[in-house]
Amino acid sequence: MDFTILEQLAGHRSAVRGQNYFNEGRVTQVTRVGDQVVGVVEGRERYSVTLSLEKGVIDGECSCPASEHSEFCKHCVAVALALSAQQQAPSWLVAHLKRLKKEQLIEALINEIAADSRKLSAWEKRINTPK
Incomplete structure (x- = not known):
């Protein structure tokens, strides 16, 4: 997943924080079924993330409070990066x-x-x- 795209979706600060979460190994689960990706990220609490990858467009949903104000939070970024790493293996x-x-x-x-x-x-x- 191109970091620039994630930065556009989440904003620079959230994208960097999500990248840090990914690098710290805080993404504990990533499962893809068709166009849906479900992940779990350990932050202050355990957050559930669902990414939708339809027709080349990525959309995110998270159980964190920041998700109420933003479509794509740092946890969504972390799961997207984990998915990308998983696909490159x-x-x-x-x-x-x-x-x-x-x-x-x-x-x-x-x-x-x-x-x-x-x-x-x-x-x-x-x-x-x-x-």
Whole structure:
């Protein structure tokens, strides 16, 4: 998903904050069925996001208070970025990860996080942020 489009939809500040949420790993679920995408974002609370991707137009709905004033909030941006990242994952990688057992996935994730200080810091913030 082009960040410029998300910035036009949400405004610069919300787009940047949504990108930070995505980078911090706060998007905990993204499921796409046809033109509908449902996601969950951990912010001050847990927020449910629904994106509609009809005819090349993206529309967002969120359970957060800011969504009452805006069609596309920072949580919508975060889910859109997570969807984009999910779609860019090579199919061979997705197939391989789906074959792994839970313990193997946990070990692989720990190794990836520990090898990157930015990821480690983002996870530390995520874990230590009150919900």
